[in-house]
Each structure stands twice: as structure tokens, then as C-alpha cells.
Amino acid sequence: MTARPFALRSPTPMPGWGLSFGIMLTMLSVVVLIPMAVLLWRGFVGFGAAEMWAVINRPRVWNALELSFRAALIASLFNLVFGVLLAWVLVRYRFPGKRIIDAAVDLPFALPTAVAGIALTAIYAPNGVFGAPILQTFGIRVAYTEIGIWIALIFVGLPFVVRTVQPVIEEIDRETEEASATLGASRLRTITHVILPMLAPAALTGFALALARSVGEYGSVIFIAGNLPNVTEIAPLLIVIRLEVFDYDGAVAIAVAMLAISFTLLLAINLIQIRSRRRMGAV
Amino acid sequence: MFLVREGNPKGIEDWDDLIAEGIQVITPNPKTSGGARWNYLAAWGYAERNGLDPREFVGALYRNVPVLDTGARGSTTTFAQRGIGDVLLAWENEAHLALAELGEDQFDIVVPSISVLAEPPVALVEGNLPDDATRALATAYLEQLYSPEAQAMALRHYYRAWDVSAADPEDVARFPDLVRLTIEDFGGWAEVQPLHFGDDGIFDQIYQGQ
Numbered sequence: 001m002t003a004r005p006f007a008l009r010s011p012t013p014m015p016g017w018g019l020s021f022g023i024m025l026t027m028l029s030v031v032v033l034i035p036m037a038v039l040l041w042r043g044f045v046g047f048g049a050a051e052m053w054a055v056i057n058r059p060r061v062w063n064a065l066e067l068s069f070r071a072a073l074i075a076s077l078f079n080l081v082f083g084v085l086l087a088w089v090l091v092r093y094r095f096p097g098k099r100i101i102d103a104a105v106d107l108p109f110a111l112p113t114a115v116a117g118i119a120l121t122a123i124y125a126p127n128g129v130f131g132a133p134i135l136q137t138f139g140i141r142v143a144y145t146e147i148g149i150w151i152a153l154i155f156v157g158l159p160f161v162v163r164t165v166q167p168v169i170e171e172i173d174r175e176t177e178e179a180s181a182t183l184g185a186s187r188l189r190t191i192t193h194v195i196l197p198m199l200a201p202a203a204l205t206g207f208a209l210a211l212a213r214s215v216g217e218y219g220s221v222i223f224i225a226g227n228l229p230n231v232t233e234i235a236p237l238l239i240v241i242r243l244e245v246f247d248y249d250g251a252v253a254i255a256v257a258m259l260a261i262s263f264t265l266l267l268a269i270n271l272i273q274i275r276s277r278r279r280m281g282a283v
Numbered sequence: 284m285f286l287v288r289e290g291n292p293k294g295i296e297d298w299d300d301l302i303a304e305g306i307q308v309i310t311p312n313p314k315t316s317g318g319a320r321w322n323y324l325a326a327w328g329y330a331e332r333n334g335l336d337p338r339e340f341v342g343a344l345y346r347n348v349p350v351l352d353t354g355a356r357g358s359t360t361t362f363a364q365r366g367i368g369d370v371l372l373a374w375e376n377e378a379h380l381a382l383a384e385l386g387e388d389q390f391d392i393v394v395p396s397i398s399v400l401a402e403p404p405v406a407l408v409e410g411n412l413p414d415d416a417t418r419a420l421a422t423a424y425l426e427q428l429y430s431p432e433a434q435a436m437a438l439r440h441y442y443r444a445w446d447v448s449a450a451d452p453e454d455v456a457r458f459p460d461l462v463r464l465t466i467e468d469f470g471g472w473a474e475v476q477p478l479h480f481g482d483d484g485i486f487d488q489i490y491q492g493q
Contacts, residue, residue: 060490118360125365144350144367223357226350227312229490233351240353241314247482 036259042249043256052253060229061238061254068235069261071146072214075153080207082154083161084199090162091169105162108155116155117220124148124224144226149234152220157210164206165199172198200276208269215262284378285393286362286371293369297395298329301370302343309368310348311358313480318355318401320480322372325399327479328464332397342489363390374401376441379457400463 011017043052055061090102108116124131124142131142142148172195180190218236225232235258242251287295293306301308311319323341330340350367352358355377362371363385370393373381378392407425412418427433431449438444438454447455469475479485 060487121365125367127366143365222353227353228349228351237353241312244315245476245480245482250482 039252039255039259043252047249047252051249052256055250055253056257060233061235061257063230064233064235064238065254065257065261067146067149067233068215068258069265071149071153071234072211072217075150075157075214076207076211078150078154079157079161079210080203083158083206083210084165084203087162087165087169091166105159108158113156113217113219114223117152117223120152120155120220121148121224124151143224144232146225146232148224148226149221149232152224153214153217156217156220157214160209160213161203161206164202164209168199168202197276197279201273204269204273204276208266208273211269212262212266215258284373284375284398285395286373286378286381286390287369287393289389289391291391291393295370295393298326298340298344298397299333299335301326302340302347306347306370307349307368308344308347308370308372309350309352309358309362310372311355312351312353313486315353316355316358318374318377319358320475321399321401323479323486324466324469324475325372325395325397325464328399328468329395329397338485338488341485345486345489375443375458379441394459394461397462397464400465402465 043049056065086105090098090105121128121143123129124134126132126135126141126143128143134140134142140147142151176194176198177190180194181187185193216236218234218240221234222237225234225237227233227237235254239251239254239258242248242254285295287293293300295301295306300306310322313319313323326341326344327337329335330337350358350361352361355374358371359373359377359381361367363381371378371381375398378390382390382392405425405428407418407421412421429446431446434444434446434448435450435454438447438450441457443458444450466472466475470478477484481487483491
């Protein structure tokens, strides 16, 4: 296992480094890196940075980008809180139907998002089961407003936080909580100073996944959003609109803008995560 | 065609009723829907022929649109199933389909003074024909489309077909006579597409003014 045809030296004594690294790089290139590189190439070389900026720097595009990222942030924050709570209930309590609820959490992954969008619109439309009472009681319209977009994004992002936090809660020793209690900490203090810090890295990972997923979501949102320019028009719809009129360069420009903002956000979340892991003394 | 709620409570009779205050019009986004482009052009044509500023007229119309679906069927769903809007701008066959599928007691069809004639082309694409067998099949299909039987079938499904020789006279009688503009009245697609629906075209300007 010593002679290698390429210059990468095995950084670990574990066998199989060259092979697994090669497979990883090939797969990642074919599925992710090359398509992304083509997108950037087409944008910066084929179309030009100044031309792309001219496409992006318009009120309607800014409004759509702002809406997409704002709605994704709101939905992911909701999922962060609600997902941790749901994971906690699923791990710590026993109740009838627990297995069914546990399985139902994954449904947003399985369902085609267009189906989800149509179902949510039917329920939250002004004449829907939830939409009608909400409109009558609070005077709030859900479907065909930004609130409808939040609901659709909460739906598609729900499993991420639950599924990342669940195994961590399972790993927590009850003794840690008991130790906290015997040392005189109140229940609230145990939660804020013992439990939540342990969950934070996993919860942040789930949050980042949910955010990334909802920023690009198209299928479910277009049915419930109303799609009015400057009001409820999401950035992915602008891309589809460009494609529909064969303006591939314009579509690439908006895609590159979304990619850049998403990458910055995910990088920031990763940095926060590294800090919170260091605080925990974990790897 | 206009599809309105049963009994036409808002009294919508023609295009100029659509720009009135408080009327909600359901039509898809012309950027993503072919049918929506025809709706837009019909409104434009109405304004031109009635001494109105077409830009202002179409702008006022779209300011009354609360939901821009991406396709014509989506708009039909929004209007018929979700109960949004006072009037749906629909293909004639879609309007009849909505009546047949969702209940004649729920909607009425209003025939405006001006409409458009959309004639989707059908063609053999030489480059996509791999062999003679496929060519024979495709040619047979193309010829069958314009046979009296197939045309009668189209008429039965609320399409205005040309050949009425084999059709049920009742199917033919369902179509009211009205002024129908063609794309040539607007200068052809090569001119219409970039002028109205292109980047920063007239449709985009409607929403930039807000």
C-alpha cells in the first residue's frame, strides 16, 4: 500500500485513503463541482460580471431576492425552535402514536413539493379549512401573501432540525441533568446552560440545511405565493421566467446572485458553529 | 372568454369593466404562460379599438390582478377552487370545461366584444424523425388531426375547429360569433414577443412603475 501513482501522501495510517479520496472527488465533481463551475463560467466569462450586475441591480430582482432570503430565514428560525421541541418530545416522552408521528416528520421529504403547495393552498386559501377562520377572526390572509410562503417553507424545511437534533438528544445522559439539579440549578437554568449548549451545534446544522433548502424552493411556493412582482415573487420564479423567454444569461445572473448570498450565509453559520463547538470543548 | 361567479354579481360585460375599482381579475403571468399572453393581447386590442391608451388600460387591468399563476390551469384552480377573484380570463374551452367539471350553477360565461384567435401550430420536425416508420406514424397523426372525425371531436371539447362536416350541430352552435384578433393584428410574434413580453418590455414596465 505504499506505492501511489500520485503525489498525495496518506495523512492517516488507515488503509484505503487514495481510493476513497478518489471516489469522493470524482462523485463530488460530477454531481456538484462541475455543474457549479459551468454556472459560474457561463456567468462571468460567457456573459460578463458587469452585464450580470445590470440584470441583478433592479428593484424587482432585489425585491425577489430579499423576499426569498427573508422568508427562508423566518421559516428556518421557526423550524429551529419547533424542530428542537419536536425532537425533544419524540425522544423523551412516551405516548400513543409516537412511531407514526416520528415517521410523519419525514413526509415533507417524500411528497412532491408541488403536491404540498397545492394542498397547503387549498387549506389556507380564503375559502379553505384554516384560511376561512383565520381570515374571519384575525382579518389575515395566508395564501397568496408572504405568510403563505413562510408556511410552505416551514413545511419543506421541517425534517432537517428534527433529524439532526434527535440523535444528539438520545445521546444526552440523564445524569448530566441530574448533576445540574443536585448542584442547585433551576430547571430553566439546566435547560439554558446544560441542555441547549449541547444541542446547539446539531441544531445549527439543521438550521443551515433547512435554510439552504428553503432558499431554493420553487415547487410548493409558486402555488401559495400569488407571484405578484415586487410583493410575493420569489427569486427562483424570476429564474424560471427568464428561462421561459430563452434569456439564459439573465437566469444565470440571478442564479449566481442567489449562489453568492447562500454561500455567504452558510459560511457564516459554519463559523458560528465552529465557535459553539469550541465552547463545548468538542471536536 | 370571461368566467364570472354565478349570476354575474359584479355586472361584468366587457373588457372596460375589468379595470373598475374593486374588481379582481384572475389571469396567469404572460412571462410564463402562453394563454396569458393572449389575454394580455386581447385587452390591448380592445383598448386600441375603443380609443383608449392601451398601455394605461393593460396597466390598470394588471393592477386588479391579485394572483399571477404560472399557467392557465393554475389560474382556473385559483378562481374556481380557491374562490379568489371576480372574473377569470380563460380559454374558451377552459371556461366551458370549468362549467362542465365544477358545476354550471357556480359560474357564468361572459362573451366580451373582442377576443383573440389562437391557432397553435403543429408540424413534423424533419431533424427529429429517426426513420421512415416514425415519419409514417407522425404523418398519419398529422393528417388524422384535420380529418372530419378528429375535428368533430375537437368541437365536442369546446375547441373551434375548422371542419364542421362531421360535427354535432349542437356542438357548433355553442360558439357565439365575435371579433377575434389574430397575432397578425399585433404585428406577428416576432414583433410582439420582445416589445410586450421581453426583458423591460411593456409588461415589465407595468410592474416597474409601482
